[in-house]
Amino acid sequence: MQSVSCQSMRAIEDRAFAVHSTAEALMDEAGYKIAQKILHYYPQLQHATAYLGKGHNAGDAIVVLQHLQQAGWTVNLQTPLRLNDFAPLTQKKINALGSEYLQNQQPPAPKSLLIDGLLGIGASGPLRDPITTLAKSINHHRNKLDCTVIALDIPSGVNGDTGEIAKNAVLADHTITIGYPKIGILKSNTVQHVGALSLVTLPELQPQNAELAHHPHLICEHTLTRKRRDFDTHKGQTGRVAIWAGSMGMLGAAELSATAALRAGAGLVTVFIEPSLYPILASMLPPEIMLRPCTSPLKILEERFDAIAIGPGIGSPSEDISNQLIEVVRQTSVPTVLDADMLNLIANQQALPELTHHCILTPHPGEMRRLLPNATRLSREETVKQFLELVPVTLLYKGARTLIAQTNSPLFINSTGSPAMATAGQGDVLTGLIAGLCAQKYDQLEASKIAVWLAGEAAQIALASGSETIETLTAGSILQHLHFAFSQLPRTT
Template identity: 30%
Template sequence: MIPVVTPSEMAKIDTEASEPINVLIERAGNAVAWHARKMLKGTYGKRVTVIAGKGNNGADGIEAAKCLQRWGVKVNIIQADDDDMKVDESDLLIDAAVGTGLKRPYCAPHYSGPVLSVDIPSGICGLSGKSQGKPFVANSTITFQALKPGHLLADGPFHAGSIEIADIGLDVSSTSTFMLERSDVTKILNSRNDREHKWMSACWVIGGSGGMNGAPLLSAKATLRSGSGYVRVSTPGGTGEIPSEIVGFDIPTEDWEEYVIKNDFERFKAVVVGPGLGKTQMARKAVINLLSATQIPTVVDADALYAIGQQSLDPSDFGDHVVLTPHDAEYEYLTGHRPQTNRILDVRETAAKLNTVILLKGSTTIISHPDGRCLLVNNGDQRLATAGTGDVLSGVIAGLLARGISPFEAAAAGAWIHAEAANNCLAEGMIATDIIRVLPEVLDAANVG
């Protein structure tokens, strides 16, 4: 896992470091210089422009310039506050203008060559990833000791280019936020309980309503492909036609939660509730009653999130066995507002308040545990905005829950697997069922690392 710290957290880490700041700047500058040398593919006859601000970011750039000059590179240093700045063409521009200390909009000068940004492209907020002004678009960014949220959120990924993390000896062990990597998913999958019988990994998917019966079937198929040995699907009022691998189970239109609880409910290892369920008063009441009555690991998605948002709830009714999976609009159902500027902190506080695991979907998906731990997943792309992919994600998470993986880890690993499966589909024309089709090969590859 790669640590992620906010700009204010990193400032505190810098202050508490055992080494003086000049030593840290020297280490950072050397790291920038070596990365620049790699981008230059040598030093002979090379020209580099460094735009340096007044803070530590600028100091890192100036230190890098000294190293490059010692190696024979011709370096031109320009002060970031130079109103008459004119940037001549060179082999590389090192952006050390602002970094994570951005306090007002920054407009990058015109430059058509390759750019290496120090810490984060100037003009990108280190906390939110949002553009402020006209940021640099870097070919590569070198940051120190840990990623920053701005590398991963909003506009950040489109401006940072490839990211390298340099170790300069800072202690980031206090962080509780990490970005998930393939090796972490492998470890999570290999910690699962092997199933001996279909009931050892059974899942019940409850969803669907008039015109929306496809949503729970997408979840059910993904659950089967992700490790559940037995999947039961129920739609209030009648399930309709379903694939032979899935077991249909009719439940009544009204008070269906009581019927569910009385029919082998305790034998299931995971539950999905919400896909296509509808927002009627009966559906809302049933969802709340079901969630209040069970300790079975449960994925709550779509219309079931709306049901929670419409109730005045006691967080003790839930627990970390519940995984809520909203996108931004559904998050507003739960909290009364869209995700705030400090997106990670907002999700962390909501998870603690609701006493549940929260998975907030986005270009970087945020998974938070009530105890404050956060995992970030950012291996997906815009194709995951396709209709039905959220239903598939719920099914993937439920499949992992059915295998005995903890809800927090199942949510994070499920988000990574879901995105990786989309990456294995064609670039154009992907639909939700395509993701389901490639899930087994993604799981197999992740299982063996």
């Protein structure tokens, strides 16, 4: 979903009002959809406190509280303002909820939900009281009471155009933005304040082309689809994946990548492994995955595969194996995902010029610094741009907000994920997912976008289900919850 400036967002809203929509209708629709997002990701919290400024952002928060209350939640307000201080529409929504909530304000409960309804896209510059005091209160209770903070549209104190962070800006765990993503909250420097990102679409809001030009795109469920299979589809039609992964002490990487490719829907997955490691890995892999003892990566080129993945857990191969792996990349014409130790091998052998358009690279910041040493002096966005000027690959620059792009494509920014994913094996799962989707004839860019969104969504669903916590989530948990993430995406023929 393309992002817009705050000025463009206001122009889009004004056109909707001029034609057929009202501010109240849009507020009611947005509030309902935001509440549904909260119930999807945070069903266990059951207690919500909305922090209110004067404007319509506060009105959105009140509508959200109404729907949460109808779902059985306890709701509460925090604001020093009196009823007459609010915008007229927000006053109406407070009265509908019950004006007694203004008189009977209670401190937030531990481990509850805090809703930032302080400021919308019209605000800029430093925070001023009473907003400063309220924002500080949100951040205090987030830290001291282990509360979860939801920002509506943008976190208060974050500039929706520039991404500039004001002093005492709200630290949100999840921002639910309305209509279209705002440019500022997609900037890498805002990650700590924005948290996870979700988009609430309103069909009444239709941009003009000029309002969308040259801005980054947000990867979200509204822009992704999964393929519908014909009833007579067989495994030969859903793709063959070859994986060169694993070494002594790191065979789990091969198991995770292969299982992810299988769970992504690939028809046939084959792992190639050094013969001495065959018995160990054979005992680890699901029975649906084929395992091939092999002394030469060039064997991969002798069979027909629709996608290849190289790198997870391969360690530091011998010079001969390293040269053969580079040769596989050079000779194959199918999508080839290069991850982990393969990226280090490419950096060490200065083989970046060997890479072509069929390569998909998935570096984390450390690997990127080895591939592109001056990345330390660049922003994440600048790093992607400069890297793609050197090599015509599909690039996934991993991080709290993974960036995806190709030469001459827009920059795509992932919306899903959690700090719970800061564990070993997550990249191995992502590699397998991308390869499995490419094998099913998703193009490289689309496969990359879907895979990174699925992995992040699966993590958030695992946390929402109560089966995992920030500390206990593993790469295996992603695989266990992947089917729930897939179910969020619509099918297309």
